[in-house]
Amino acid sequence: MRIAVAQITSGADKAENLQLVADYARRAAEQNAQVVVFPEAxxxxxxxxxLDTQAESPQGPFASEVETLAQDLGITIVLGMFSPADQVERDNKTINRIDNLAIVRGQATAEYRKIHTYDAFGYRESDTVRPGEQLCTFELFDVTFGIATCFDIRFPEQFRQLARDGAEVILVPASWNDGEDKLRQWRLLSSARALDSTAFVVACGQAKPQDDRPxxxxxxxxxxxxxxxxxxxxAEAGADPELLVVDIDPEQVAKVRKTLPVL
Structure with missing residues (x-):
């Protein structure tokens, strides 16, 4: 199975970001990738x-464009988007929260709502993002895929449960926070989650932005x-935008789980 990893930098404009998706998905399809994974957000x-002002239903125009693109290219696209969720009160203010979604469009259709919100290192994602509650797996080409998003990677039991649910490949759209020791942690956590779950882990992050952001x-x-x-x-990308294309053998999972039965 050939999987592409589209490490992009998303901006503020949905239309421009959708054009990035089209460009990278087309390049992935030209290299015969069957699945292309984009980052969270x-x-x-x-x-x-x-985020709430641009959030859309997963049946809305943005996701529909992704579906059309996937069908036209004959590739399955996985990416992060936002949809309206609920309202909460924070510091005497009403906040319109969103769902942090990973959607699958193309030869398979699925949606995952990020379970573990990024409430760490001085940031509170749960103020603006409603935590999800359900794990997500889907079938594609007789392979079971699982999905986790960014901060989920710090929770090994989620990956182990996905593996128990049959996941052989776990896709992780991410937008990792920069800072001291963060790259080491990203590398360590992604490797550990693959070993915990004895599954392939495909972790696709946002490239490091070149503009000024908080x-x-x-x-x-x-x-x-x-x-x-x-x-x-x-395979591993650098800090800048990049497309990785990697061949994996899902049959390796059963062999590893037979010799290393940790689930």
Whole structure:
């Protein structure tokens, strides 16, 4: 199976971000990738403005354009977007919260709402994002995929449960926060989650932005990675926008789980 990892930098404009998706998806299809994974917040980058004003239903125009693109190219697209969720009171203010979604469009259709919101290092994503409640797996080409999003990667039990639910490949759209020691943690956590779950992990992050964005916001550091079921790195990007194309063998999962039965 050939998987592409589209490490992009999303901005504030949905139309421009959708054009980025089209450009990278087309390049992935030209290299015969069957799946292309984009980052969390592909619809609108963190730190570029209010998310609730651009949030859409997963049946809305943005997701519909992604579906059309996927069908036209014959590729399955996985990316992060935002949809309206609920209202909460914070500091005597009413806040329109959103769902942080990862959507799958093309040869399979699925939606995952991020469970573990980024409430750490001085940032409170739960003020503006409603935490999800359900794990997500889907079938594609006789392979079971799982999805987790960014901060979820710090919670090994989510990955282990996805594996118990049959996931052989776990896709992780992300927008990792930059800062001291964060790259080391990103690398360590992604490798550990592959080994915990004895599954392939495809972790696609936002590239490191070149414009001025709030330092506390999880705007991306790059270094997207693909790991095998023993945690070995098969490919890693740098900090800048990049397209990785990697061949994986899902049958390796059963072999590893037979010799390393940790689930």
């Amino acid at each position: 592909t619809m609108q980058g963190f730190g570029t403005g209010r 330092k506390e916001a999880p705007t991306g550091i790059g270094y997207s990675r693909v790991l095998d079921p023993t945690g070995v790195v098969l």
